[in-house]
Amino acid sequence: MSAFTAAEPAATTSDHISLYRAIWRWHFFAGLLVIPFLLNLAITGSIYLFKDQIADTFYAHRNIVADTGPMLPPQKIVDAALAAMPDATATSYREAAAGDRSAVVTVLKGGQSTLVYVNPHNGDVLGSVGSKEEFSWVVKRIHSLEYFGTWTNRIIEIVGGFALILVVTGIYLWWPRRQTGGVLTVRGTPSRRVFWRDLHAVTGAVAGIVIFFLALSGMPWSGYWGANVNAWLTSNDLGYPASLWDDVPKSTKVTQDVVNRPGWIVENAPVPLSGVAAASKSIGLDKAVEIARGLGIAAGFSMALPSDETGVFTASIFPKDLSKERTVHIDQYSGRPLVDLSFDQYPAFGKAIEWGINVHQGQEWGLFNQLLMLATCIAIVLSCVTAVVMWWKRRPAGRLGVPPMPPQRSVYIGLWLIAIAFGAAFPLTGLAVVAMLLADQSVIRFVPPLKRFFS
Template structure:
């Protein structure tokens, strides 16, 4: 929704292109502003999920060290199951530090639950359905996945619109001989130009990071992200599929047993254990010892076998990419069947995981969190200033859409750009094409719409 410099002669092709891009920028902003504000607010909170969990929810995440050894995992799992009679344990989350609780996931008739336990005494600190855990809910709201598949597809289009807004916004912001409103803000808050300058300067300073956030959010999307994961795996540039060549595989993806698996391996198949005659399962205590012996960093989660061919799957994903690891362990022999770390990923897998880490503020500690927080606040400021600026400039009773370009031939460029966007991001491309079609075919031909959008 930036205001363009319209100083050229009215019939110039440069002015026509500028007006067309301004109009495109306006529509993309009009459609996406409410969602961008939602993304920025929920993203800001999620950046500090660790701090929130260890302060607001300390009653279930923080324990007092007693100086005594922690209970074995099997004892903690048994206490979790006893806390919800009739349940079945599906995973064990090891405490990440001596002052952290253990978390056991159990399944009951109404779905999976989280049981938080004091690892020293086995006392149950809290239980809750896993889909009601606050940070889980926040993440699902952030992606709109909480509201269904259609809403999740919509947020994918909005992320694409954010990319469009940054590119077109930079074009409209470009100085072209101006000095005011480039890196400085003119006038006072009562004037439209003040809001225009706040919008333009904020977008210019934060635009590249906003573009990065939108782009690195795409891998989580239900359509583009899922297809990128599938094709990168087939091409061997995501996770190294050859590690499964000689391994019996189930039909389950890793995310089915560990919902928090990293992007690069979430669709990798879970291997199968090889039952031997008379062999007994090793149990979770030995499986945890095997994982420790393999060097998994403290705080990993281990999925438990669900049947006689299941495996123990240990995985850890947090700020230090070098410690990302997924290990599938045979439940009878205790041998690792597949052992996969960040170093083993293909180039796409490494790039996506790095981008996701930075996106979530986990790569460079507090500095990373603060930069992402500042960017989220910039999105809110740019969005609010855009709305105020538009409200102040629009004619009474009309939408105040930027004027059509004098040379309609420039729309050929925009159609080509929309097709190019659609090739890379299909859902965004469809949304952009629909936006252009509505503008050219409906607004220009239906008199009430033409008057309202004048």
């Protein structure tokens, strides 16, 4: 009996050391792979948070006008934009949100989409920019790496999953184990490694929950996971209410094909068709805008124009105030609203995702939300920098300095189970984790030069 009880603490200690080392090693590998991408996400995310303020400062000449009273009818504003872009076709009109804001007309010419900014009071064209050259569009695409192609966007999806892993494993490594320093205080000076270790740990512990939220709420935009989750929600009546389309003919287009900035929940919702009858005549843009306003859609909405005889007018707005989010498809001949979808019609799960996205973008609670997300982005940058400095100070000369493998290799069984479970939730990240574990347990472990370099 005494031998049994004496051995138990030793075994427990050994198990804890093995688990700690395994998680430390996993945390190290995950950080090594994603630090450059996390820095990009944090820096571009910080810029995107203040996109409106930046745009109004640097592009005030095309965004802001003098409020001189009544505004021109929408069609006259579109005509002014087309006069400045000969041979172009108008695809959408965004009304001025207030008397001191410009209206924006999107035109298509030679396969290229251009935003034309027009003074809504007198029809003066204030400037234009390619849709894919507009400031917030470029920043957002660099943020997601979609700017550089589909495969780079998939990398960001993997990085988002790894960020979740880093937070969870980082909290485990930080968790107090009898030590007093490095929990909420930073020991030493910048010349010592312990200073950078504590700064890294404390920063991650304080900001970890919000970093986890940022990573998770950013996943809906990912190309693979986001698209599949959106489809699953819709098929299970947890996304947009598909029943609204039961009694209307549907086209092969979806909302993101006709709306510049659709809400995530409705981006794949089908666009209905207008009913074409003999001698049918379109109600025109002015009447469509009047109908949308009569339905109570918030000021500053966009109106997508019909692209052919079966197309519809689509009024949409996705403002900072989620309660005003709305999409209305209007028959271009009868003026009848075919589908009228607002935020309060979303199922609870759909509302939660849209709310998470809104907070992620710093739009839910005004300036406070922006500053909270900015502080989190700064925490991510600080975590990346401290991780690199901490590694640099501890690495052996000429080697990578990966934390040692755990004394008991059996602990990797648990990590494999975690990898499988995580892979089921986030497939691309799960595959990356499996590849990382396979490389660690086979290639690095049994190839002497690599084993020495990584040690």
